[in-house]
Amino acid sequence: MDTAPNKNPLSLQIDVSRFEKATDEEKRQQDVMSESTTFFKDGMRKLMKNPLAVGSIVVLVLIILTIIIAPLVVPYSYSDIIKVNGKRDKSAKNLAPFEYSKQEQKFIDEGGKVFPHIMGTDSMCRDYFIRVVEGTKISLTVGLFASILVLIIGVLYGSISGYMGGKVDLIMMRIVDIIYSLPDMLIIILLSVVLNETLAQSNSKIIQSLGTNMVSIFVVFGLLYWVGMARLVRGEILKIKSNEYILAAQAVGAPSGRIIRTHIIPNCISVIIITTALQIPSAIFTESFLSFVGMGVKAPMPSLGSLANAAREGLQSYPMQLVFPAVTIVLIVLAFNLLGDGLRDAFDPKLRR
């Protein structure tokens, strides 16, 4: 330490103390690491940075709030003719948005209060806004439950197949292959036709209240739509299974159930959530398609698809009756699609580009 360097080309002032050995502590401070975050936190941060995803969440929240609040505020029923002062108002047919019928106008002139028809009325003198709200509720419910059904069957099937491996996996996957190659829409229509006829004979209360079409939609989803999910989950599990940490867990004798619970499920949860988010719009699509073919929900129960379909008849005169449910479908499907994409970008590093 005594040879203080003093050669001069070096432009620095030499200070001997600075040439003392640095301690490990000092060195460690230099080894700066980037801020550590959890997988979830990091994903959420990325999701919140994505304006489309945030916008989608806002739209969905607004739609859900409307579904909850509107029936409490709007004094009309989706299934009944508008009543003015307790009397059925048959003049309130196909009103334009915010227009009042003759009887209503008279009532208002007399000093009564009539809640405005935000989206007008339909050809059967029903308030269209509340019908669209109810239709949205039903479409969303169908989408949600169908997706949950798909989720349960798909995850169970996929994880069993992936976890068991070998011959079981082979056979289970061949079944998936076959179902996958079936033209789903045709089979859905066919099965709906059949189920409709058969279920109509049954006296079950649940079926009667839900309507046979609704039940057949769920049955069909349960039969056909889970294969995509099952494939994904199986693929994830196979990938995870080949990882060392699972081998390590097996080596120390962790039971299968525990391995699935603590290692496998958390690792494929992101794939499952994303697929479910994207399944909802697909279910809403299918429902609206079936409504078009006349196999949708049971009248007078509305769904967005059946509303749009019904509006086609009066298209020339009352195009708004198509526009309202159509825009709602587009908004919902768009929101779920964009949210699903956002979730994928944020939580699935493998798919990130």
Add this chain to the structure above:
Amino acid sequence: MSKYLIKRILLAILSVFVILLITFFAMNAVPGGPFNSEKATTPAVRAVLMERFNLDKPVWQQFLIYIRNLTRFDFGVSLKTGREISGTLSTCFAVSAKIGGIAAFVAVIIGVILGAIAALFRNRWPDRLIIFFTTLFTAMPSFVFATLLLMVFCIQLGLLPVFSTEASASKYVLPVIALAAYPTAYITRLTKTSMLDALSQDYIRTARAKGVTTRKVIFKHALRNALIPVITYVGPMLAYILTGSLVVENIFNIGGLGKQFVQSITNRDYPMIMATTIFLAVIMVLMNLLSDIMYKVVDPRIKLD
């Protein structure tokens, strides 16, 4: 290749068999279905059914007879019109195939071009514009889109004729647009993703390092690789177009398979439903098979396997 081919063909045959099985037993289960003589409307119809499907024989024999008839392209007669179904099917299919074929062609060409543009202008306005519209189109049910087209172009603007019997090229315009919208949007997004993927590959760097011009890097080296995934979508796309025709043909009043199918459902014309389902399903399975085989042909890497 050949092992894969055999596997794939076996799967297709199996799928067709399952479809036959489902249709047969579904129709068997329907009260008033073609295999249900109790509800036959008239004794004459009942006699026809008895004779045709040998309803007095056990179910498995009925199934065999039914398949044997199918192999001869014999679907029986329509309950509604009393005509041979096979004849109706072939006339209707000719119409649907024409419109569907044009729609598929349009979707692939436009989708690939737009997708390539979106990839090359990533995060700039052409990309954002294209992605905005494709996202919108993938979120719109085909019947909504078709109805909107009808509303805007035929009723409001009166620009194009609603599909009529007179033969003119313009009558195909709207149905083709309605059918092609979703596949175009899908192919655009698919091409964009696979193009971006291809552009990030090492061989693109190699090509640039050779001094290849930017244009040739894109069109020769990237696009060719990017198109491989698009080919896998051709099968599902044709299936989508066929299903979409159920809606579009009804809205534009085109006498194709789709219209026939929906009509037969409304009329509960079971032999017709059954025949159309099987016919469409078999076409879809074949298309899927074809696109899978094409995929293997285009990608030289898989040839030797």
Add this chain to the structure above:
Amino acid sequence: MADLNKNKSGVPLLQVIDLHTSFTTDNGEVQAVNGVSFTLEEGKTLGIVGESGSGKSVTAYSIMQILEKNGHISQGKILYKGEDITHYSEKQMQDFRGKKCSIIFQDPMTSLNPVYTIGNQISEAILIHSNKTKEQAKEATIRMLELVGINDPQKRFKQYPHELSGGMRQRIMIAMALVSEPDILIADEPTTALDVTIQAQILELMQELQQKLNMAIIIVTHDLGVIAQMADEIVVMYGGRICERGTADHIFYSPAHEYTKGLLRSIPSVENMKQKLVPIAGTPINLLNMPKGCAFCARCDNAMKICLEEVPPELKMPDGHYASCWMNVKNNNYVSEVSANE
């Protein structure tokens, strides 16, 4: 561009001066190359050594200007025969790439386009840089395939990349790089993805072709064995900066940077066969979070307080090579300080 072809005497073939290359990422600007300078003479071999993240490959890609879209040269010059190529247009660069300077990559498995035949891809390189017809290009390709030791070139011409082994593909890459007889061949980890026996063959092939075609080679690698076999001059990089540069003898027999010393201790050789190998502790640095002082300080056994605070200047050693390490200042073991622009 005609003046490019004239070889001005006294001007080195390639001179990199104070090169800075950075990448724009979501997490900010990353300085991948931070003031790198070196000179490549005609017909010589320069080795760039460093671990992953040291900026050695980015230096190579900067010369070719084939960086990813988010990367750019932010400062410095690259002189090819005295002419700065950093300001070349894309069109001029296309003429430079493949004709004046070629590059081969680490992974021959992914570096060839899977959907075109070998022949198509090599001929393409010929057709770009000459007025040859397709027939002539094919002849030239087949001659080149023979030159790089591919048997049955007529047959290989029509084959796809996946039909060849890794070693063969790397030969194809070399053939493709050399068809226009460039002055410089950059080899970016050319043997890393290959089997050990194949590695030696590829290196020998490169040396043989260097003799035949009289080209200069820049070999980028983390493998000191490869460097020892190939390089005349060596540049050691760490964290985007040059630690030490000099002739192979300087670097191997009188290293003057703690990182180089550490590297040499960590490889087995005949001399240290009986001693225990000493790995360099710690992990490579994070380019997003560069330390204030010497990039290597956190992993350096002999780090001093000054190392943590100040970037060491480049110093000329008594034997004539250059190193950037405060130890040399402490031990008074240097001749003079070198300014960034030499």
